[in-house]
Amino acid sequence: MSALLTVDDLRITFPTRQGPSEVVRGVTFTLGRERLGIVGESGSGKSQTGRAILGLTPAPGKATAKVLDFDGTDLRAATPAMWRKLRGTRMSMVMQDPKFSLNPVMTIGKQLLEALKFGAGETRAEATARALAMLEAVQIRDPERVFRAYPHELSGGMGQRAMIAMMLVTEPDLLIADEPTSALDVTVQVEVLRILDRLVRERGMGLIFISHDLRLVSSFCDRVLVMYAGRVVEELKASELKQARHPYTRGLMNCLPQIEGGVRPLPTLERDAAWAR
Amino acid sequence: MGALMLSVEALDVTFRRGDDTVRAVRGVSFDVAEGESFGIVGESGSGKSTVLRAICGLAPTSGGLIRLRDETLRTPRSAAFYREVQMVFQDPYASLHPRHTIDKVLSEPLAIHGFDRREERIEQALSDVGLGPDFRFRYPHQLSGGQRQRVAVARALILEPEMLLLDEPTSALDASIQAEVLNLLDRLRTERGLTYVMVSHDLAVVAHMCDRLVVMQHGLAVEELTREALAAHRATTDYTKKLLSASEGYTQAEAP
Ligand SMILES: Nc1ncnc2c1ncn2[C@@H]1O[C@H](COP(=O)(O)OP(=O)(O)OP(=O)(O)O)[C@@H](O)[C@H]1O
Ligand SMILES: Nc1ncnc2c1ncn2[C@@H]1O[C@H](COP(=O)(O)OP(=O)(O)OP(=O)(O)O)[C@@H](O)[C@H]1O
Ligand SMILES: [Mg+2]
Ligand SMILES: [Mg+2]
Numbered sequence: 001m002s003a004l005l006t007v008d009d010l011r012i013t014f015p016t017r018q019g020p021s022e023v024v025r026g027v028t029f030t031l032g033r034e035r036l037g038i039v040g041e042s043g044s045g046k047s048q049t050g051r052a053i054l055g056l057t058p059a060p061g062k063a064t065a066k067v068l069d070f071d072g073t074d075l076r077a078a079t080p081a082m083w084r085k086l087r088g089t090r091m092s093m094v095m096q097d098p099k100f101s102l103n104p105v106m107t108i109g110k111q112l113l114e115a116l117k118f119g120a121g122e123t124r125a126e127a128t129a130r131a132l133a134m135l136e137a138v139q140i141r142d143p144e145r146v147f148r149a150y151p152h153e154l155s156g157g158m159g160q161r162a163m164i165a166m167m168l169v170t171e172p173d174l175l176i177a178d179e180p181t182s183a184l185d186v187t188v189q190v191e192v193l194r195i196l197d198r199l200v201r202e203r204g205m206g207l208i209f210i211s212h213d214l215r216l217v218s219s220f221c222d223r224v225l226v227m228y229a230g231r232v233v234e235e236l237k238a239s240e241l242k243q244a245r246h247p248y249t250r251g252l253m254n255c256l257p258q259i260e261g262g263v264r265p266l267p268t269l270e271r272d273a274a275w276a277r
Numbered sequence: 278m279g280a281l282m283l284s285v286e287a288l289d290v291t292f293r294r295g296d297d298t299v300r301a302v303r304g305v306s307f308d309v310a311e312g313e314s315f316g317i318v319g320e321s322g323s324g325k326s327t328v329l330r331a332i333c334g335l336a337p338t339s340g341g342l343i344r345l346r347d348e349t350l351r352t353p354r355s356a357a358f359y360r361e362v363q364m365v366f367q368d369p370y371a372s373l374h375p376r377h378t379i380d381k382v383l384s385e386p387l388a389i390h391g392f393d394r395r396e397e398r399i400e401q402a403l404s405d406v407g408l409g410p411d412f413r414f415r416y417p418h419q420l421s422g423g424q425r426q427r428v429a430v431a432r433a434l435i436l437e438p439e440m441l442l443l444d445e446p447t448s449a450l451d452a453s454i455q456a457e458v459l460n461l462l463d464r465l466r467t468e469r470g471l472t473y474v475m476v477s478h479d480l481a482v483v484a485h486m487c488d489r490l491v492v493m494q495h496g497l498a499v500e501e502l503t504r505e506a507l508a509a510h511r512a513t514t515d516y517t518k519k520l521l522s523a524s525e526g527y528t529q530a531e532a533p
Contacts, residue, residue, distance in 0.1 A: 014419070016411070016415075016419075017411075017414060018411060039451065040451065041451050041453065041454065042421060042422075042423030042424060042427075042449070042450050042451050042454045043420075043421045043423060043424050046421075047421060047422060048421075058418070096422040096449070097368070097370045097422060099368055099370070099371060100368075100370045100371070139321075140322075141322065145297050145299070148295075148297065149297075153292070153294070154322075155321060155322045155325075155326060155327075156321070156326065156367045156368060156444075156445065157321030157322060157478075158321060158322050161321070178422075179422065179449065182448045182449060183321065183367070183445065183448060183478070184321050184478060185318070185319065185320050185321050185478040185520065186478065186480075186520060186523035186524050187320065187516075187519050187520060187523050188320065188321050189523070190523055190527060193527050212423075212449070212450060212451040212452065212455075214452060215525075215526045216526060216527060218526070219526035219527040219528065220526075220527040248453075251453065252451065252452045252453055253452070255452040255453050255455065255456035256452050256456075256481065257456075257459065257481040257482055257484065257485035257486075258481055258484070258485070259480050259481045259484045259507060259508060259510075259521070259524060260484075260508050261484065261485075261504075261508045262485070264463065264485070265456075265460040265463060265464070266456040266459055266460055266485070267456065268453060268456050268457050268460065269453040269456075
């Protein structure tokens with residue numbers, strides 16, 4: 001399988017009061033037309049890695065890499081015009097804070113129509129029908145009302161699904177989904193995952209699925225990268241998450257509460273300073 | 278069980294704009310005893326956050342009564358209410374002022390409510406949620422999603438309230454940090470006799486943290502369960518049964 005995305009030695013640095021802080025330190029991986037999960041500690045650099053691939057590292061942060069290649073395009077040399085062509089058409093990202101990424105003063109419907117780039121031989125009515133169908137597909141119960149609503153009028157999970165709908169109407173080749181289902185109850189979550197699954201299997205989309213939900217990642221993804229303190233500390237087959245080698249990954253499973261009841265207090269991790277080296 | 282702390286009786290919340298009417302909460306009732314931890318789970322959009330916001334006086338209540346101890350709450354809520362009851366909002370980004378440093382986010386409520394030893398309390402609150410002193414002078418946009426969520430928890434705890442309303446307080450945390458935050462909440466409840474109302478879509482988190490819970494769907498409370506009933510998968514409504522079975526993970530086999 002030829003790689004859709006190649007990332008070699010990605011580094012991201014922010015200036016801070018204590019001097020420059022390297023929050024991503026040499027991340028390397030390739031992505032085919034598959035479901036790649038990224039799990040890792042809060043603050044380990046998952047979201048910043050995703051943003052850097054789309055050239056969205058927030059100033060004054062700086063991202064560098066030896067290779068950053070998307071389907072033959074060197075992203076390090078991409079001009080603003082090239083980014084406009086890539087983003088929102090060939091590559092998309094569902095951000096971790098959906099309500100923050102949505103435009104607060106524009107209705108969901110208007111934002112969806114903008115994402116659809118309607119006008120290219122499509123009437124307004126046709127585009128609207130397509131947008132409503134996508135809202136319905138992500139299990140929104142009253143798509144017409146949500147189409148007319150502003151972001152603050154939606155629940156947490158509805159905002160998240162509106163954002164997913166917006167990224168999917170463009171049918172990208174690469175989708176980076178940052179905690180896309182963290183606000184969804186499990187029954188809705190399953191339906192949203194099915195849509196992503198179908199896009200990978202039927203259309204050959206490449207999916208980077210950032211999540212802290214271990215059960216979900218191990219059952220949904222093909223491969224998993226585990227991040228800790230800015231580095232990839234382990235790469236595994238998703239189905240073999242239980243046979244992880246790194247002590248961070250191994251410890252994670254124990255920390256999970258159980259529906260059937262378990263120990264109190266919950267086990268926590270003894271972090272070794274050597275893990276962050 | 279202790280005395281009654283919170284009583285929600287036949288709560289109705291309706292949002293109206295133009296021709297759109299959303300009956301977000303329809304006749305929801307539940308009681309929470311002092312020192313108890315009560316859970317709310319349910320479908321996305323079923324009205325869970327709206328119930329918490331209504332308790333804080335932040336939703337257009339169109340019917341029903343909310344009592345704290347023996348007192349029926351008035352809108353707007355008094356300053357004393359916010360000293361006693363704190364809420365962690367589902368969306369930490371929206372609830373943290375973008376131009377305030379974390380230091381300001383934490384010190385302002387302390388100043389308003391006349392707390393002493395502010396320095397010490399701020400450092401303690403940050404370390405309680407696993408954030409070092411480096412984070413103190415950052416702005417919200419300079420944090421990761423989970424770090425922001427932990428600041429929101431720290432801000433609610435720093436006022437030492439008697440009741441906490443927690444809306445998905447660990448949804449952005451990895452398992453190791455989630456365990457630390459849940460243990461912290463658990464310990465505070467035992468030590469200080471706090472009362473919690475906690476919304477989560479993670480049934481395991483609710484089973485671990487809550488003595489009783491209510492399941493919501495389409496604005497209705499469809500089922501009330503004890504922790505034991507949940508642990509034994511003894512649900513009576515179809516929706517709750519579906520929630521329990523979907524909690525096992527994603528299965529490719531069951532095609533639509
Ligand atoms: N503007 C900034 N200045 C300094 N540090 C920053 C800035 N933005 C992010 N960081 C730091 O970069 C690190 C990586 O952040 P990132 O958002 O990628 O984490 P994450 O793995 O997505 O975590 P989470 O699971 O909590 O969302 C964090 O420790 C964060 O505090
Ligand atoms: N300000 C508002 N104006 C109009 N409708 C609103 C407003 N706030 C919430 N709603 C609607 O009320 C309903 C319940 O929303 P709520 O946020 O309580 O759901 P929730 O159970 O917390 O869902 P989630 O799990 O997705 O966070 C939704 O249909 C939502 O669109
Ligand atoms: Mg993140
Ligand atoms: Mg909510």
